[in-house]
Amino acid sequence: MTRDAGSVQILLVEPFPPEVTAALSAKFNVTVLSDSAASIDEIEVVACSSLGTVDAALMDRLPRLKVVVNLGVGVDKIDIEHAQQCGIGVSNTPGVLxxxxxxxxxxxxxxxxxxxxxxxxxxxxxxxxxxxxxxxxxxxxxxxxxxxxxxxxxxxxxxxxxxxxxxxxxxxxxxxxxxxxxxxxxxxxxxxxxxxxxxxxxxxxxxxxxxxxxxxxxxxxxxxxxxxxxxxxxxxxxxxxxxxxxxxxxxxxxxxxxxxxxxxxxxxxxxxxLPHLGSATKETRAAMADLFLDNLQKFVADGTLVTPVVAPRGGATMQPEPSLTDT
Structure with missing residues (x-):
């Protein structure tokens, strides 16, 4: 499934760290959700972090959406059940933080x-x-x-x-x-x-x-x-x-x-x-950004994810253990 990365349409649902935004913009076609003039019909990838909400309503607005790539371990603001029902993959960045x-x-x-x-x-x-x-x-x-x-x-x-x-x-x-x-x-x-x-x-x-x-x-x-x-x-x-x-x-x-x-x-x-800074060190945030980009590049290359929470349709199996265990 190797593709030209520049042809992949990515929607940012919130402001990202400047260095991550720059890395994305250098390789992919990036759209920001807050841009009222943005066209979202061709969006295949949503990028988010712990601050952004990716609910069923947003997923349903994106007819070509295939994957949600999350910069962080927590996926509580992503409608995981709806993603599973729709065959939309979800990844996070476990382990590194x-x-x-x-x-x-x-x-x-x-x-x-x-x-x-x-x-x-x-x-x-x-x-x-x-x-x-x-x-x-x-x-x-x-x-x-x-x-x-x-x-x-x-x-x-x-x-x-x-x-x-x-x-x-x-x-x-x-x-x-x-x-x-x-x-x-x-x-x-x-x-x-x-x-x-x-x-x-x-x-x-x-x-x-x-x-x-x-x-x-x-x-x-x-x-x-x-x-x-x-x-x-x-x-x-x-x-x-x-x-x-x-x-x-x-x-x-x-x-x-x-x-x-x-x-x-x-x-x-x-x-x-504290202002939600549990993972806020330069080293950890750099490692999170690397894994986030690895997930995105893996999806573009072969339709799978490095650390899937929900596998894209036809992709790898669901990640067996989230970083913050359930109760």
Missing amino acids: DACVADTAVGLLIDTVREFSAADRYVRAGRWPDGPFPTTRNVSGMHIGIVGLGRIGRAIATRLSAFGCPITYHSRRPVPDVAYPYVGSLNELALRSDALIVAVSGGPENTGMIDREVLHALGANGYLINIARGRLVDEQALVELLRNGGLAGAGLDVYVDEPNVPEELRSLANTVL
Whole structure:
């Protein structure tokens, strides 16, 4: 199926990093969805990332669409079921960001528990002469519950095991060949944990899984760390418990309505809030861009994908394991 790349019509559903856009434009015929004058009848490829939505309505507007190529591991904003029904392939960029996101989770945990960001603000405000910053608690030895033991979850567990932290986890089913104890109930996992780290896929089936009951079980001395998707957590319940002492703290890289973070969260002193930068290092983003382009070039060459989530019609089999495991 080798073709002239310049003949392939690609639709960008959102702004991409300049270097990725330049690489695409150098080889392919690129159209931007926001361009009202753009013709989309010949589009064969949609390119997106975690910020862009590729729903059934958009797919149905593109009569020649064959594949959705995603710059990122999360595919929760792509209608996977509709893509399967229509024979439209979907790819993502698993594996290359696991270590970086796991580092972010551990960094968030340390910052949230030890309150380093708050201590930094304390010094900058000139308050140190008024007295020492309040003592916090150890991260080493904390009981850690991980929601979702996929590649990223396992990378987090490996790092925190080196801190002497007992690890337990919850997923839809026990993960083979791991030594960490499996807990079949989210509430039970929260009860056992000093900190709960959310590393599960962001599909609709998982929306709201970290609900008020789970947060209550985590308790007044517990910490929530979320590097997965904001919609997995009952954000209002989280705010209320953080405000009234029902939780000790939260470290968040993701939110329900990004980039709009509720003022209620921003005003709380016991939170550490990051702007969805779990994979935002130069090395990781370069590796993601390379795999993204490899998927696109593979599709142009032979109609298959390097890392398929959904195989194009007549292509390879479905990818067996997403990077953020389901629950």
